Structure formats: structure tokens, C-alpha cells
Amino acid sequence: MAFEYAPAPESRSIVDIKPSYGLFVDGEFTDGNGAAFKTINPATEETLAEIAEADEADVDAAVKAARRAFRSWSRMPGRERAKYLFRIARILQERSRELAVLESIDNGKPIKESRDVDVPTVAAHFFYHAGWADKLDHAGLGPDPQPLGVAGQVIPWNFPLLMLAWKVAPALACGNTVVLKPAETTPLTALLFAEICQQADLPPGVVNIVTGAGATGQALVSHPDVDKVAFTGSTDVGKAIARAVAGSDKKVTLELGGKAANIVFEDAALDQAVEGIVGGIFFNQGHVCCAGSRLLVQESVAEEVLHRLKRRMSTLRVGDPLDKNTDVGAINSAEQLARITELSGIGDAEGADRWSPDCELPASGFWFPPTLFTGVTQAHRIAREEIFGPVLSVLTFRTPSEAIEKANNTPYGLSAGVWTEKGSRILHMADRLRAGVVWANTFNKFDPTSPFGGYQESGYGREGGRQGLAAYLKGGQA
Amino acid sequence: MPTTAPNEPAPGLASFSEVTRDESALRRFLHGLPGVDQVGAEARAAGLGTRSIKTTAKEWALDLAIRMVDLTTLEGQDTPGKVRALAAKALRPDPADPSCPSVAAVCVYGDMVSEVKSVVGDAVNVAAVATAFPSGRAAMDIKLADTRDAVEAGADEIDMVIDRGAFLAGRYQQVFDEIVAVKAACSRPDGSHAHLKVIFETGELQTYDNVRRVSWLAMLAGADFIKTSTGKVQPAATLPVTLVMLEAVRDFREATGVQIGVKPAGGIRTAKDAIKYLVMVNEIAGEDWLTPDWFRFGASTLLNDLLMQRTKLTTGRYSGPDYFTLD
Numbered sequence: 001m002a003f004e005y006a007p008a009p010e011s012r013s014i015v016d017i018k019p020s021y022g023l024f025v026d027g028e029f030t031d032g033n034g035a036a037f038k039t040i041n042p043a044t045e046e047t048l049a050e051i052a053e054a055d056e057a058d059v060d061a062a063v064k065a066a067r068r069a070f071r072s073w074s075r076m077p078g079r080e081r082a083k084y085l086f087r088i089a090r091i092l093q094e095r096s097r098e099l100a101v102l103e104s105i106d107n108g109k110p111i112k113e114s115r116d117v118d119v120p121t122v123a124a125h126f127f128y129h130a131g132w133a134d135k136l137d138h139a140g141l142g143p144d145p146q147p148l149g150v151a152g153q154v155i156p157w158n159f160p161l162l163m164l165a166w167k168v169a170p171a172l173a174c175g176n177t178v179v180l181k182p183a184e185t186t187p188l189t190a191l192l193f194a195e196i197c198q199q200a201d202l203p204p205g206v207v208n209i210v211t212g213a214g215a216t217g218q219a220l221v222s223h224p225d226v227d228k229v230a231f232t233g234s235t236d237v238g239k240a241i242a243r244a245v246a247g248s249d250k251k252v253t254l255e256l257g258g259k260a261a262n263i264v265f266e267d268a269a270l271d272q273a274v275e276g277i278v279g280g281i282f283f284n285q286g287h288v289c290c291a292g293s294r295l296l297v298q299e300s301v302a303e304e305v306l307h308r309l310k311r312r313m314s315t316l317r318v319g320d321p322l323d324k325n326t327d328v329g330a331i332n333s334a335e336q337l338a339r340i341t342e343l344s345g346i347g348d349a350e351g352a353d354r355w356s357p358d359c360e361l362p363a364s365g366f367w368f369p370p371t372l373f374t375g376v377t378q379a380h381r382i383a384r385e386e387i388f389g390p391v392l393s394v395l396t397f398r399t400p401s402e403a404i405e406k407a408n409n410t411p412y413g414l415s416a417g418v419w420t421e422k423g424s425r426i427l428h429m430a431d432r433l434r435a436g437v438v439w440a441n442t443f444n445k446f447d448p449t450s451p452f453g454g455y456q457e458s459g460y461g462r463e464g465g466r467q468g469l470a471a472y473l474k475g476g477q478a
Numbered sequence: 479m480p481t482t483a484p485n486e487p488a489p490g491l492a493s494f495s496e497v498t499r500d501e502s503a504l505r506r507f508l509h510g511l512p513g514v515d516q517v518g519a520e521a522r523a524a525g526l527g528t529r530s531i532k533t534t535a536k537e538w539a540l541d542l543a544i545r546m547v548d549l550t551t552l553e554g555q556d557t558p559g560k561v562r563a564l565a566a567k568a569l570r571p572d573p574a575d576p577s578c579p580s581v582a583a584v585c586v587y588g589d590m591v592s593e594v595k596s597v598v599g600d601a602v603n604v605a606a607v608a609t610a611f612p613s614g615r616a617a618m619d620i621k622l623a624d625t626r627d628a629v630e631a632g633a634d635e636i637d638m639v640i641d642r643g644a645f646l647a648g649r650y651q652q653v654f655d656e657i658v659a660v661k662a663a664c665s666r667p668d669g670s671h672a673h674l675k676v677i678f679e680t681g682e683l684q685t686y687d688n689v690r691r692v693s694w695l696a697m698l699a700g701a702d703f704i705k706t707s708t709g710k711v712q713p714a715a716t717l718p719v720t721l722v723m724l725e726a727v728r729d730f731r732e733a734t735g736v737q738i739g740v741k742p743a744g745g746i747r748t749a750k751d752a753i754k755y756l757v758m759v760n761e762i763a764g765e766d767w768l769t770p771d772w773f774r775f776g777a778s779t780l781l782n783d784l785l786m787q788r789t790k791l792t793t794g795r796y797s798g799p800d801y802f803t804l805d
Contacts, residue, residue: 003756
């Protein structure tokens with residue numbers, strides 16, 4: 001008899017979703033001027049709440065509030081700012097279950113990821129940056145570094161709360177104030193974070209949250225009184241932002257797309273490499289800018305790795321994001337599902353072989369099975385374009401130099417993975433791979449102390465670590 | 479249970495006759511196996527440990543875990559009275575609930591086999607540790623005599639320990655030959671043989687690479703089961719060690735068609751832990767191993783926690799330890 005795991009759903013009664021939400025400006029929730037829009041649960045297509053849309057006037061009010069707050073916040077001793085950040089970090093921990101459930105409902109990611117990865121890392125970012133707030137003089141970025149002013153921050157839907165933490169924590173630690181725009185499909189945890197700011201008695205205006213879609217983001221990044229723009233999202237939008245701020249004295253960091261190579265050598269610990277391949281591409285349904293979406297496997301072990309990979313993929317459990325046993329959740333939106341479907345269709349049309357394990361997908365909501373394409377070459381579009389979904393392209397190589405050439409032959413350069421038991425080869429590869437992060441015998445590991453960012457069309461600037469502070473300080477090289 | 483007679487390789491195994499030809503071929507083969515990345519293996523085991531097993535799945539898992547227990551007493555102070563009591567418990571783990579299944583086997587020292595046998599008959603298997611358990615440090619003819627003695631006394635299963643010193647010194651051929659010889663000593667006059675479980679004492683072998691190598695070594699030598707520990711050395715069974723062994727039996731079956739059982743032993747005390755092991759069996763080796771024929775728990779205190787959790791599921795209440803028998 002088979003071991004059927006009975007459903008183990010996390011209770012959603014712990015979160016209280018209001019029928020509608022306003023903007024968070026100057027420490028208060030206010031109505032937006034624009035038309036309200038809906039945010040839905042991608043696993044069920046059920047409407048969760050109505051969200052206010054911020055127009056230019058709303059964004060202007062938020063930037064003005066941030067400017068007013070900047071005067072006192074930036075002059076506050078670092079140790080005082082640290083107290084607020086520590087307080088926020090502790091509240092994030094106290095309310096972690098609520099945050100994890102809300103994130104999974106709004107985003108579609110499995111509860112085990114929001115619970116075990118997202119929320120703990122979010123708290124870690126606030127703790128880490130709280131520690132920096134009174135030690136900026138010692139960050140190696142020059143004596144007495146000064147904040148930039150008002151930061152306009154635009155974040156994506158794949159890690160709504162984590163990207164907020166990556167942006168807000170360093171900005172505040174360095175003495176800046178922020179106006180943040182979460183993605184239109186996943187605004188709920190940012191709005192819960194606004195409540196946490198109130199709970200922490202954060203001075204009004206230090207954190208402002210404006211919800212809306214592209215137009216709101218555009219109004220924010222091109223607002224003349226914004227000193228710093230930080231964006232994580234698609235390369236196309238990143239380019240538009242770069243154009244919008246060109247010629248101004250705004251400081252910019254962009255974290256954009258990726259098409260990471262995950263390189264498996266014949267001497268790798270194969271079972272763990274397979275685990276890393278699975279985590280690299282199916283974590284968060286592949287909605288990860290640094291996802292290992294191009295598997296480069298040495299020809300001598302390609303067959304064996306594929307066999308093991310397919311067997312492992314067959315054990316992935318796809319379904320209800322709130323079930324604690326779910327490994328792969330829902331695709332975030334109908335648009336994204338359409339994009340994944342379209343690009344996979346192109347893979348078929350170009351002659352690559354598609355394979356997915358047998359898995360029953362729920363009838364409602366947005367779903368895509370874990371998928372891999374074999375017979376892929378550098379000439380296939382699925383090997384070049386970011387799919388941003390649970391779709392893995394498998395390519396092969398023969399020698400380390402061929403692996404490096406193929407890995408670097410991409411317009412992107414955010415991350416890479418190397419799997420080998422040979423230590424010297426790890427160092428050799430890490431030296432030559434053009435990527436912001438090179439993971440060795442692991443993948444998708446995030447830590448607030450470690451700078452993250454890309455090359456080429458993956459953007460510029462770094463977030464996290466000492467380097468990440470530089471992006472929020474005058475004179476610091478971002 | 480495997481039906482192949484000892485000393486006669488199963489069809490798929492014949493293709494491995496080359497690698498067991500001599501010491502250097504064996505060494506090349508074992509060192510050519512894919513490595514085990516410690517961090518990755520431990521992360522995978524921890525990840526599987528977070529599966530949430532509730533309600534019907536839990537009910538099923540608890541009963542299965544009870545049926546997989548090798549109820550064990552391996553003390554110098556063991557007496558006939560003590561092992562008879564344990565044997566009675568093996569038959570009827572929960573006297574208050576006749577629907578509770580028996581355990582898989584009772585595991586004792588060789589001199590206690592007939593005592594246990596007289597209580598359990600054929601209803602529960604009798605396993606005996608042999609080959610100078612737990613150290614394995616004795617001359618080969620003594621180890622073999624130890625084994626034959628237990629088989630003659632009626633043991634259905636023999637749990638042998640390997641010579642860890644020989645393994646760590648790289649004398650793989652010696653370890654291989656000893657397992658082959660003990661397997662031969664498991665033969666009964668009627669041509670059948672006692673089931674051979676090979677104990678590695680993974681706490682002494684230390685690395686996961688060693689665990690993978692020794693697993694293959696034992697399987698090639700004819701082990702019916704591979705077992706983590708004697709229970710006398712810490713750490714005994716752990717989830718990552720068992721994970722590596724489950725990967726080995728899975729890969730071995732793919733290569734040879736021969737299925738080998740796995741038995742973690744020592745340190746598994748709670749139902750919650752046992753269920754984590756079952757999840758790992760399910761997701762690493764596969765459903766085929768989810769029976770007492772192919773997976774066992776070597777444990778003594780685990781059983782009462784399984785019974786307590788089982789009662790909790792049936793009655794909705796926790797009862798105290800007084801409601802369950804001492805061993």
C-alpha cells in the first residue's frame with residue numbers, strides 16, 4: 001500500500017484579511033485617488049481584497065512625507081535607529097506564522113517555503129542591518145558616511161516580503177526614508193508590514209507604501225524629489241527605469257532577470273547535485289531571478305543525472321500552497337502562466353523534448369507542472385530567455401572550458417552553480433564565471449551578509465552585506 | 479524475502495563479479511562510487527523530516543512502524559525471564575487492543591534464541607546478533623561458530639557486525655570475504671538460510687562516503703539487509719546515514735535487480751522520529767521498501783511511544799506510561 005500523506009493544511013484563520021486596503025502614507029492608512037484593483041489568491045482565483053491604486057498625487061504625498069521624516073530620521077543617532085530596526089525584526093518573528101500564511105495566500109508559494117525560508121530571512125535582514133545602523137563609520141565606506149535622502153523602491157511579486165526587507169532594512173539603517181511600491185499582484189504582506197511599522201512606533205513618514213501597477217511605479221521612480229531608486233524585477237522594466245532616471249542625479253540599483261547556469265561535473269556528488277538542480281529551478285515555482293534554469297551537465301554523466309533527476313521530480317508534490325507537504329505551489333498570475341506556456345510551446349516548436357512527471361493539477365487557479373526540456377542547445381530560445389517558471393533546460397558540455405563558455409554565453413549574469421567534489425575546480429570555475437553569485441555544491445542560498453547582484457542585463461549594484469550599504473550612502477560605490 | 483540460495487549470485491549480480499575479483503578491483507569500484515556531499519545529504523534528510531503526517535496517514539504509518547520493529551534487548555544482564563517477557567510483548571504489544579499488530583522480530587544474543595523461540599514460535603521472527611557482537615573483534619572461526627550456533631538454535635535472522643578496523647584500514651577484501659563466509663554459515667541443513675543483516679556501526683565509520691562504500695560492499699557480498707548500528711556506539715542511527723543507505727539499496731536494485739533491506743538501529747525513540755524514517759523510505763528508496771520485509775527499526779523504547787501515539791489517535795486522549803507494559 002502506498003504512503004498517502006493526508007492533507008496538512010496550515011490554518012488561514014491566523015490572518016485577518018480586510019475587504020479593502022488603502023495606502024500607507026505618513027504613518028497612516030489613506031485612500032488612494034486611483035481606481036481600486038483586486039488582489040487574488042493564485043491557487044484558487046478567489047478575490048482576497050481590494051487595493052487602492054496610487055496616482056501621481058498620492059505618490060507625491062508619500063514622497064513629501066518621506067522627505068519630512070528624513071530630516072529627523074537621518075539626524076537620529078545610529079543606535080536609536082537600530083532600536084527601531086531591532087523592534088521591527090522582533091515583531092516580524094513574533095508574527096512570522098501570520099506573515100507566512102498571508103504570503104502563501106497572496107503569492108501562491110508553498111507554506112513550507114514562506115515559513116522556512118522567506119520569513120526567517122526577512123527577520124534576519126532587519127536584525128543584520130540593525131547591527132550596522134550605529135557602525136556605518138566602520139563599514140569601510142569612508143568616514144562619517146551620510147544617507148542619500150528619500151529612496152523610491154519598487155519590488156516584484158516573487159518574494160514580496162523578502163524583497164521588501166532587502167530594500168527597506170538597509171535604507172533605514174543608513175538613515176534614508178522610503179516610499180515602497182509592492183507588485184500589484186502581491187501587495188498584502190507589504191501592507192501588513194505597514195501595520196508592523198505602526199506597532200513598532202516607527203516615526204511617521206519613515207516608511208511609506210504606495211500600491212498600484214506600472215504607472216504608480218513610474219510616478220515613483222521619476223519623482224523629482226526621490227534621491228535613490230532601487231528596483232527588482234524584469235529586465236525590460238529595469239531598462240525603462242534606467243532611461244527614466246538618466247540625466248538626473250538619482251542613484252540607482254537594479255536587480256533584473258537571469259538565466260543561471262547550474263553546472264554538474266562528472267565527479268559531483270550526484271544525489272546532492274540532483275537535489276540542487278531541483279531546488280535551483282523548482283524552488284518558488286521557478287519564480288526566482290537567480291534560478292538555475294540552464295542545467296549544464298557533463299556528457300559522461302548526462303544520462304545518469306537525467307535519470308536521477310526525473311525520478312526525483314516524480315516525487316515533487318504540486319498543489320495547495322497552504323498544505324505543509326506541498327513542494328511546488330501555484331503560478332502567481334494568469335499572465336505569468338501564459339508566458340510560461342508560450343515559452344514552453346516555443347521549446348516544443350524548436351524541437352526540444354519536453355518531460356513532466358505525472359501530476360494532477362488543481363482545477364482552478366494557475367498551475368504549471370515541473371517541466372524539463374532535453375536536447376536543448378544554446379541556439380534554443382528556451383536556453384536564452386528567462387522563463388521565470390518551473391521549466392528547466394538541459395544542455396551538455398564536455399570540458400570545463402566548454403562549460404565556462406556556455407555558462408557565460410548569455411546576456412545575463414546573476415548567478416551560477418558548480419557541482420564537483422574537486423575543490424580546485426570550484427575555485428577555477430568561480431574565477432571565470434561571469435555571475436554575481438557562484439554557488440558551489442549548493443544553490444539558492446541567501447544570507448543578509450552576502451552581497452547579491454548581477455552583470456550585464458541582470459542589472460547593477462549590490463544588495464546585502466557591506467556592499468549593499470554603499471548603495472544607500474553618499475560616496476559609497478554601489 | 480530473497481529466495482536466492484547463499485553463494486549463488488543473483489542474475490544481475492553476475493555483472494559485478496569483476497569488481498569483487500580482487501582487492502584492487504574492489505577498491506577501484508568502491509572509490510569510483512559517486513561521493514556524498516555532507517551538507518547536501520543532511521539538508522535533504524532535514525527537509526524530509528518536515529513532512530507533516532497527520533490523521534489517516536499517521537494511523538497507517540504508526541501501525542506499519544510497529545510491524546517493522548525488531549524489539550531488542552542486548553545486555554550482559556539479559557536472563558531467560560527478561561527475554562521471555564520481551565517476546566511476549568513482541569506478540570501482543572498492546573494487550574488492551576487486540577487489533578494492534580505484532581512486531582517484526584525479537585533481537586537477542588545467540589544464547590537466548592531458544593528462549594524466545596519457545597514463546598513466539600513462528601509468529602514473530604527471532605533475530606540473533608552474532609560474529610562477536612558488538613566489537614566484531616574475534617578470530618574468524620569464532621565468528622562463524624557464533625553464527626552457526628545461533629542458526630542451529632533456530633534464529634530466523636542473523637545480525638552480524640563487520641570488522642570496522644579492517645574497513646577503515648582499507649582491507650575491503652577481508653570485510654567482503656567475512657560477509658560471504660558468514661552468509662554461508664547462515665545456511666540450514668534444508669537448504670534455506672537465515673536472513674543476514676550486516677551491521678556497519680556507522681558512528682565509527684564517520685563519513686557518508688564510507689557509509690555508501692560499505693553499503694555496496696555488503697550488498698555485493700550477499701547481505702540481505704544493511705543495518706546502521708549496534709546501538710552500543712554513539713551516534714547510532716541518524717536520518718542522513720539512513721538516507722545514504724536507502725540511496726544505496728535503490729541504486730543497487732536498479733543495477734542488479736536485487737532488493738536489499740535497510741535497518742536503522744539505536745537512538746530511534748519516538749513515533750515522530752519513526753515516521754520521519756518512513757517518509758524517507760517512501761521518498762528515497764520508494765514504496766517497495768515500505769514493508770517489514772525490507773525495512774526495520776532496531777529499537778526497544780520506540781515501541782511504547784508508538785503504542786501511546788496509536789492510542790491517542792484511537793481515543794483522542796493521551797494515556798500515561800502506566801497504561802503500557804514494561805518490556
